[in-house]
Structure formats: C-alpha cells, structure tokens
Amino acid sequence: xxxxxxxxxxxxxxxxxxxxxxxxxxxxxxxxxxxxxxxxxxxxxxxxxxxxxxxxxxxxxxxxxxxxxxxxxxxxxxxxxxxxxxx
Numbered sequence: 001x002x003x004x005x006x007x008x009x010x011x012x013x014x015x016x017x018x019x020x021x022x023x024x025x026x027x028x029x030x031x032x033x034x035x036x037x038x039x040x041x042x043x044x045x046x047x048x049x050x051x052x053x054x055x056x057x058x059x060x061x062x063x064x065x066x067x068x069x070x071x072x073x074x075x076x077x078x079x080x081x082x083x084x085x086x087x
Contacts, residue, residue: 001037001040002017002019004061005017007061007062007065008065011065011068011069025037
C-alpha cells in the first residue's frame with residue numbers, strides 16, 4: 001500500500017506520505033482504516049487478460065499514471081482550449 005501511495009505522490013510532485021509501524025498505526029488510525037489496510041490485497045489481472053483476452057487500457061498503476069500525465073500535458077499545452085469550452 002505504501003508503494004502505491006509513493007507512486008501517486010511522485011507522479012504529482014507531492015511529498016511522500018510518512019511510513020509508520022503497524023504498532024503505531026494501531027494507536028493512531030481509526031478501526032475502520034486499520035480493517036481496510038489489513039484486508040487490502042494486490043490484484044493480479046493476468047488471468048483476466050489470458051483467459052478472457054481482455055485488453056486493459058491501464059494494466060498497471062504506472063501505465064495509468066503515465067496516461068494521466070500525457071492527458072494532463074495535452075490539456076495544459078499552449079493553444080489547447082479549456083475543458084468544456086467550445087471554440
């Protein structure tokens with residue numbers, strides 16, 4: 001989970017969230033948050049792609065972040081029209 005948040009922060013030029021021990025988390029976090037973190041699992045999409053031949057637009061977090069960065073750059077490029085405005 002920490003690696004995921006690090007990637008998001010890095011992609012947006014934000015500081016990384018500090019890491020804390022499990023013991024400190026039990027003292028500082030709400031029970032619902034702790035439950036979510038205990039039950040959080042990494043999902044592997046290989047079987048979905050292999051057996052159903054499903055092509056994911058963003059098969060990994062890094063693929064999504066790269067796609068998001070390209071879309072953001074395109075929106076911010078000189079000469080691009082603001083979102084929602086007809087020119």
